[in-house]
Amino acid sequence: xxxxxxxxxxxxxxxxxxxxxxxxxxxxxxxxxxxxxxxxxxxxxxxxxxxxxxxxxxxxxxxxxxxxxxxxxxxxxxxxxxxxxxxxxxxxxxxxxxxxxxxxxxxxxxxxxxxxxxxxxxxxxxxxxxxxxxxxxxxx
Amino acid sequence: xxxxxxxxxxxxxxxxxxxxxxxxxxxxxxxxxxxxxxxxxxxxxxxxxxxxxxxxxxxxxxxxxxxxxxxxxxxxxxxxxxxxxxxxxxxxxxxxxxxxxxxxxxxxxxxxxxxxxxxxxxxxxxxxxxxxxxxxxxxx
DNA sequence: ATAGATGTAATCAGAAAGGTTACAACAATA
DNA sequence: TATTGTTGTAACCTTTCTGATTACATCTAT
Numbered sequence: 085x086x087x088x089x090x091x092x093x094x095x096x097x098x099x100x101x102x103x104x105x106x107x108x109x110x111x112x113x114x115x116x117x118x119x120x121x122x123x124x125x126x127x128x129x130x131x132x133x134x135x136x137x138x139x140x141x142x143x144x145x146x147x148x149x150x151x152x153x154x155x156x157x158x159x160x161x162x163x164x165x166x167x168x169x170x171x172x173x174x175x176x177x178x179x180x181x182x183x184x185x186x187x188x189x190x191x192x193x194x195x196x197x198x199x200x201x202x203x204x205x206x207x208x209x210x211x212x213x214x215x216x217x218x219x220x221x222x223x224x
Numbered sequence: 225x226x227x228x229x230x231x232x233x234x235x236x237x238x239x240x241x242x243x244x245x246x247x248x249x250x251x252x253x254x255x256x257x258x259x260x261x262x263x264x265x266x267x268x269x270x271x272x273x274x275x276x277x278x279x280x281x282x283x284x285x286x287x288x289x290x291x292x293x294x295x296x297x298x299x300x301x302x303x304x305x306x307x308x309x310x311x312x313x314x315x316x317x318x319x320x321x322x323x324x325x326x327x328x329x330x331x332x333x334x335x336x337x338x339x340x341x342x343x344x345x346x347x348x349x350x351x352x353x354x355x356x357x358x359x360x361x362x363x364x
Numbered sequence: 365a366t367a368g369a370t371g372t373a374a375t376c377a378g379a380a381a382g383g384t385t386a387c388a389a390c391a392a393t394a
Numbered sequence: 395t396a397t398t399g400t401t402g403t404a405a406c407c408t409t410t411c412t413g414a415t416t417a418c419a420t421c422t423a424t
């Protein structure tokens with residue numbers, strides 16, 4: 085089981101929007117051909133990025149543009165915008181531990197803190213990287 | 225999308241094995257009733273924990289016992305033993321970025337390092353917690 | 365021999381992702 | 395104002411992955 089590719093697709097999408105901002109109109113078709121997925125998949129992600137306030141999408145005429153500066157958008161922001169994980173919980177807990185068992189009744193409390201720590205360690209790492217950092221890989 | 229509950233089920237399983245070691249025979253049925261899942265699910269996980277060298281499982285007579293001390297087993301060890309994530313890659317990368325696009329051809333290289341860092345931050349956190357730490361929540 | 369377990373295959377249902385088609389709504393422009 | 399190219403969005407499909415469940419051969423202690 086892996087975290088959905090929406091994160092990498094969304095990051096790729098934002099990179100395309102910025103990289104081609106002066107060269108091409110970045111329509112869902114254009115982005116889709118760079119990412120290698122169906123345009124509708126891109127449109128769905130564009131909606132999520134728009135809802136998050138990262139981009140503007142032009143109805144009618146078409147094309148997306150960044151609304152924030154690349155250094156203001158982190159991988160964690162993107163990760164959250166595209167709902168990579170249900171209810172923000174990375175680890176899925178089995179749902180019916182036996183409340184009448186001394187272990188079953190306390191296993192949730194015993195593990196939750198550690199699991200949350202691990203999740204936050206991951207999120208902190210994602211939060212330390214901005215879209216600018218990613219774009220820097222395309223300049224040279 | 226979330227990480228499979230096999231991690232929490234396996235941790236729960238090991239906790240039961242240790243907690244009840246002098247009180248009960250910890251068969252797959254017994255463990256299953258504490259965890260709240262089907263006994264076959266437990267047996268499959270017992271096999272993985274056995275393959276990892278954490279436990280012995282008695283055929284015939286039944287019951288599982290720890291083979292290592294609880295302080296020698298970390299949550300990361302368990303996480304890896306039960307294959308929570310395919311090929312060790314937490315993030316799923318979209319598979320067909322366009323090699324003829326300046327962004328598509330380099331997006332993998334641009335993101336991989338950051339994603340790996342985030343994954344390792346999570347794994348390091350899991351690695352800092354042992355089964356002993358978890359068991360301590362059941363002593364008081 | 366028997367009884368109680370484990371090991372393991374086979375099958376099923378449900379969830380989630382992504383692919384795809386289709387089309388209404390929209391905005392620029394000819 | 396009609397056309398054209400896009401976006402927004404619904405609907406449906408396929409694939410994949412869990413975990414549930416049934417079934418049974420195998421094993422071991424008694």
